[in-house]
Amino acid sequence: MSKRPSRSSSNRLSSSPTDELNHIPLLKILSNADRQRVLQDLTEQHYTKRDVIFREGDPTEYFHIVKEGTVKCVKSSPEGKECTLKMLMPGDLFCCDAAAFEGARHPGTAQPMGDVSILRMNKKSYFDMLRRNPEAAIEVIKHLGNRLNEAQEKAKVMALDRADQRLASLLVDLATKNGVKDPQGIKLPMRLTRQDMANMVGTTTETAIRIMSRFTRERLVSGTATRLIIRNLAGLKALASA
Amino acid sequence: MSKRPSRSSSNRLSSSPTDELNHIPLLKILSNADRQRVLQDLTEQHYTKRDVIFREGDPTEYFHIVKEGTVKCVKSSPEGKECTLKMLMPGDLFCCDAAAFEGARHPGTAQPMGDVSILRMNKKSYFDMLRRNPEAAIEVIKHLGNRLNEAQEKAKVMALDRADQRLASLLVDLATKNGVKDPQGIKLPMRLTRQDMANMVGTTTETAIRIMSRFTRERLVSGTATRLIIRNLAGLKALASA
DNA sequence: TCAAAAACATGATGCGCGTCATATTTTTTT
DNA sequence: AAAAAAATATGACGCGCATCATGTTTTTGA
Numbered sequence: 001m002s003k004r005p006s007r008s009s010s011n012r013l014s015s016s017p018t019d020e021l022n023h024i025p026l027l028k029i030l031s032n033a034d035r036q037r038v039l040q041d042l043t044e045q046h047y048t049k050r051d052v053i054f055r056e057g058d059p060t061e062y063f064h065i066v067k068e069g070t071v072k073c074v075k076s077s078p079e080g081k082e083c084t085l086k087m088l089m090p091g092d093l094f095c096c097d098a099a100a101f102e103g104a105r106h107p108g109t110a111q112p113m114g115d116v117s118i119l120r121m122n123k124k125s126y127f128d129m130l131r132r133n134p135e136a137a138i139e140v141i142k143h144l145g146n147r148l149n150e151a152q153e154k155a156k157v158m159a160l161d162r163a164d165q166r167l168a169s170l171l172v173d174l175a176t177k178n179g180v181k182d183p184q185g186i187k188l189p190m191r192l193t194r195q196d197m198a199n200m201v202g203t204t205t206e207t208a209i210r211i212m213s214r215f216t217r218e219r220l221v222s223g224t225a226t227r228l229i230i231r232n233l234a235g236l237k238a239l240a241s242a
Numbered sequence: 243m244s245k246r247p248s249r250s251s252s253n254r255l256s257s258s259p260t261d262e263l264n265h266i267p268l269l270k271i272l273s274n275a276d277r278q279r280v281l282q283d284l285t286e287q288h289y290t291k292r293d294v295i296f297r298e299g300d301p302t303e304y305f306h307i308v309k310e311g312t313v314k315c316v317k318s319s320p321e322g323k324e325c326t327l328k329m330l331m332p333g334d335l336f337c338c339d340a341a342a343f344e345g346a347r348h349p350g351t352a353q354p355m356g357d358v359s360i361l362r363m364n365k366k367s368y369f370d371m372l373r374r375n376p377e378a379a380i381e382v383i384k385h386l387g388n389r390l391n392e393a394q395e396k397a398k399v400m401a402l403d404r405a406d407q408r409l410a411s412l413l414v415d416l417a418t419k420n421g422v423k424d425p426q427g428i429k430l431p432m433r434l435t436r437q438d439m440a441n442m443v444g445t446t447t448e449t450a451i452r453i454m455s456r457f458t459r460e461r462l463v464s465g466t467a468t469r470l471i472i473r474n475l476a477g478l479k480a481l482a483s484a
Numbered sequence: 485t486c487a488a489a490a491a492c493a494t495g496a497t498g499c500g501c502g503t504c505a506t507a508t509t510t511t512t513t514t
Numbered sequence: 515a516a517a518a519a520a521a522t523a524t525g526a527c528g529c530g531c532a533t534c535a536t537g538t539t540t541t542t543g544a
Contacts, residue, residue, distance in 0.1 A: 073394075075395075077403075078483055083397070083401040085397060096387075097390060130380060131377070134372060134375075134376050137376055137379035137383065138369065138379065141339060141372075141382055141386065142339070144387060145386060147390055148339060148389055148390050149349045151393035151394055152315075153317075153349065155325070155393060155396055155397055156325050158400040158401060158444065159325040159443075159444030160319050160323050202400065
């Protein structure tokens with residue numbers, strides 16, 4: 001058991017938790033009857049920190065939904081450098097696309113940022129659901145459209161901005177989309193090291209540390225990985241688009 | 243008439259060209275009956291070089307398909323710098339996503355690289371078609387999935403590679419996807435200046451020129467904007483992932 | 485709780501590439 | 515065909531950030 005998931009339990013979603021799943025946009029749309037049917041096909045998986053949900057290059061077998069925790073999508077280069085494309089939060093879909101082709105392979109690796117639970121469904125069930133349910137397909141189209149816009153906005157930032165601006169953009173994004181209120185400002189709900197940030201904005205760990213030190217001096221942020229707080233969102237926004 | 247389309251004719255697609263449209267994957271899928279119906283709703287638009295098909299921030303009204311020519315998707319920063327996200331070629335769909343929301347706005351500007359013709363359909367007809375036709379919706383999902391993968395692959399390259407490697411990647415991409423055979427090697431079918439390339443890989447015109455000069459010395463490419471030829475694809479590939 | 489492993493921090497040095505400047509060549513427009 | 519506008523070319527200079535090195539603090543896991 002060299003590098004495979006060290007521990008990933010699997011439970012059938014037998015009984016109750018129709019409610020629990022109701023905050024997932026894709027499932028909300030379905031008719032009650034169809035939702036029942038879909039629940040039959042969904043299974044829940046649990047992963048911990050050093051598991052890998054799937055690896056770049058693996059054949060695509062499932063469609064996934066994040067139920068709890070944070071998952072990161074990573075690509076790596078031949079020389080071992082890696083870049084983090086996206087943090088997935090509860091409710092996010094992934095592999096709603098690649099799985100569409102026969103023999104398709106995962107374009108990146110999916111890795112938990114801590115303990116996570118994932119709902120998944122095999123390709124066939126997933127596409128059958130979409131065929132039965134055009135509104136669900138349109139929901140997936142919306143979701144993919146959003147993801148594409150995000151990716152392209154990020155490409156623009158990467159192309160045009162300095163490292164400190166890219167980092168500021170990242171923090172603004174995370175705070176806006178995932179932040180939770182805190183007496184000090186806005187707290188980021190996931191453990192996020194400076195190396196994680198570096199991988200997300202295409203710079204080195206050292207540079208990310210230097211910039212974050214500066215941000216701390218300037219009272220834009222405070223804290224480190226386990227408790228990172230955005231103290232001056234407006235200031236970061238100003239820097240990001242300066 | 244300051245900056246609006248200087249000349250864009252519009253024709254109803256009345257009679258024949260069912261054949262002409264058959265090489266567009268999305269339309270190939272439809273039943274004959276439904277295709278007839280869709281043709282009713284499609285109109286053809288013509289644009290020239292300095293027109294703009296739509297501008298960043300404009301409300302989304304239509305779904306588009308490139309029929310002929312090349313279209314570039316551009317985003318620009320407050321300070322006037324711009325970055326080119328993607329070249330769209332005949333058969334490519336665009337705005338198959340953003341249009342999904344009420345009040346959505348275009349995330350970028352679409353601009354012809356020369357004379358182009360575009361097929362378009364208003365939002366409502368488009369989504370009605372998808373609702374009637376789940377296979378078409380799945381086709382759109384596949385397309386968006388591909389676009390997303392491309393965008394993320396590009397993000398990785400932007401994050402990890404040097405300017406010369408990014409430029410090599412770009413040339414490999416264009417040659418592979420759109421190149422046409424030529425006695426000298428592979429010819430790129432669109433006019434592509436070094437500034438265009440710079441905007442696509444996030445560097446300056448001067449740097450793109452220097453790198454292209456080097457590539458020319460090294461017999462990797464030859465020619466300039468109006469007739470650019472890839473002479474050693476393998477060499478470029480090697481450089482791109484070095 | 486204690487040791488090992490990560491994460492954070494800070495300095496020195498050098499290269500990649502942005503910036504500005506100026507000139508020539510090619511393409512477009514009238 | 516001539517004039518205007520773009521595109522290509524090349525040099526000089528300096529800043530941003532990667533790299534390497536070394537030390538301290540925090541977190542993790544047995």
